[in-house]
Amino acid sequence: xxKLFAYSFREELVDRDISDIVKVLPTVDAKxxxxxxEWPLPKIAHIDLAILRLAVYELTTTKSEPxxxxxxxxxxxxxxxxxxxxxxxxxxxxxxxxxxEA
Numbered sequence: 457x458x459k460l461f462a463y464s465f466r467e468e469l470v471d472r473d474i475s476d477i478v479k480v481l482p483t484v485d486a487k488x489x490x491x492x493x494e495w496p497l498p499k500i501a502h503i504d505l506a507i508l509r510l511a512v513y514e515l516t517t518t519k520s521e522p523x524x525x526x527x528x529x530x531x532x533x534x535x536x537x538x539x540x541x542x543x544x545x546x547x548x549x550x551x552x553x554x555x556x557e558a
Contacts, residue, residue: 457475457510459471459473460477460509460510461503463478463506475500477509480517484516485552487556489504490556491553492549492552507530508550509548511530511546515550516553526550530546530547
């Protein structure tokens with residue numbers, strides 16, 4: 457999450473830890489935008505966007521963890537690093553994406 461956060465400020469900061477995610481960012485970002493049409497990506501807080509990108513990647517691409525675990529972890533990250541509305545926002549976006557993927 458921290459590297460995706462840094463990437464949102466400087467796109468040249470891609471290392472092997474996030475390179476797989478960055479490769480599919482157009483798809484990931486499209487899913488986020490579709491799930492939260494009232495929030496254009498540039499308007500989403502950078503930390504919330506980093507959390508969402510990581511979680512959406514895990515939900516839709518790697519699928520290595522159960523969806524409930526991914527969403528719970530993302531919400532906890534949002535509570536720790538975001539603002540008072542971040543957890544609710546992240547939970548709502550991920551819940552919408554999960555419904556669409558099912």
